[in-house]
Amino acid sequence: MSQPKTSKELAQRIDPVYYRRRHPLRRARFLLGAGLTGAAALWIAASFALSGEAIYVRGGMAAAHAPLAAACRSCHSEAFAAVSDGSCLSCHGAGPHVPPRAALPEPACATCHREHGGRALLAEVADGHCNACHRSHRGVTSIEDHVQFERAPLDQHLRFNHRGHLAKDLLEGPLACADCHVPQPGGRDFQPIRFENHCARCHRERLDPDVGEEVPHGVQPQKLRDWAAAVLLRRLLEDPALKGVRGSATPGRAPNAPPDWASGLAARTDSALKALLTPGRGCLLCHDGDAERIVTPMVPLNWLPRARFDHKTHRSEPCAACHGAEGNTEARAVDVPGIQSCRACHGEGRASASCATCHVYHPPDVAAWR
Numbered sequence: 001m002s003q004p005k006t007s008k009e010l011a012q013r014i015d016p017v018y019y020r021r022r023h024p025l026r027r028a029r030f031l032l033g034a035g036l037t038g039a040a041a042l043w044i045a046a047s048f049a050l051s052g053e054a055i056y057v058r059g060g061m062a063a064a065h066a067p068l069a070a071a072c073r074s075c076h077s078e079a080f081a082a083v084s085d086g087s088c089l090s091c092h093g094a095g096p097h098v099p100p101r102a103a104l105p106e107p108a109c110a111t112c113h114r115e116h117g118g119r120a121l122l123a124e125v126a127d128g129h130c131n132a133c134h135r136s137h138r139g140v141t142s143i144e145d146h147v148q149f150e151r152a153p154l155d156q157h158l159r160f161n162h163r164g165h166l167a168k169d170l171l172e173g174p175l176a177c178a179d180c181h182v183p184q185p186g187g188r189d190f191q192p193i194r195f196e197n198h199c200a201r202c203h204r205e206r207l208d209p210d211v212g213e214e215v216p217h218g219v220q221p222q223k224l225r226d227w228a229a230a231v232l233l234r235r236l237l238e239d240p241a242l243k244g245v246r247g248s249a250t251p252g253r254a255p256n257a258p259p260d261w262a263s264g265l266a267a268r269t270d271s272a273l274k275a276l277l278t279p280g281r282g283c284l285l286c287h288d289g290d291a292e293r294i295v296t297p298m299v300p301l302n303w304l305p306r307a308r309f310d311h312k313t314h315r316s317e318p319c320a321a322c323h324g325a326e327g328n329t330e331a332r333a334v335d336v337p338g339i340q341s342c343r344a345c346h347g348e349g350r351a352s353a354s355c356a357t358c359h360v361y362h363p364p365d366v367a368a369w370r
Helices: 007-011 024-056 063-068 085-089 127-131 195-203 221-238 261-276 339-343
Strands: 206-208 211-214
Antiparallel strands (some): 206 211
């Protein structure tokens, strides 16, 4: 029986310079590795030369930022670093957002607005970003448990009703919604209601039957009195035959004696002002006030100051689908739809009902956001 070989004897069987000898497999492996490395380097160099910094972009840009797709430094002040708020605010004049609790810091723009996701609108933020902080909104997590709207003050200081303007017995026939509610450019909101544009056609006031001058709108009683006195005085000077018309007798004179021009002018001015400032007539047909002061109307442009509503996107629906103006008998009873009207079309499996559908993170008036 042969003796087992020692380790030294076994080691002598191995050729110590075997790796120096050429072998087809080792050569092929070397060439393959070198070729792939060279091809990768060539691809990177060619991509950088042809595409610039776009090679590092991880996804598509939002539609508004598409022109910046090849100009990373427009937003990224440091290479491979998140975009700073300063870069965003250099183009976007967004106002601050009020945190729900004072202890919470103001989040960075990129916290919610994540670019390179290929989204069409970067302003569309997932509800998760909102609910992460706004957990105290009385349990609101969807439109189904949304609280009722908080509307703008309803007292407009106007004596106005829709029902009367939709009546069939009007001189020019019933008005249509579009006769007064004219969309602004873009169609989102409506232009303000102005006397000259919407009311003057039917509600122009004359000083009195003998004087054809139209009463100026938006004037307080004292200035209205001065204007009326100036108009009547000019007429008296132009036509002496009008002196004393509708005047009262001057004290100390016979009852049938014509009054002097001053007392006649004052009497006519008082008579004209009384007709214009009697409740239910003249200026007070539409305005709140009295003979001393007319209350300035307060008609909000936005009846839902804590939300945004786009009428253009709802143009396929008739006005009556949301507004029951036919039964409106006073300006204080404005028919602003409630949350139940929105739920009829918005919600699970229907039209969008995310937080960003109706709310804005950066409202023009910070105080209007809760």
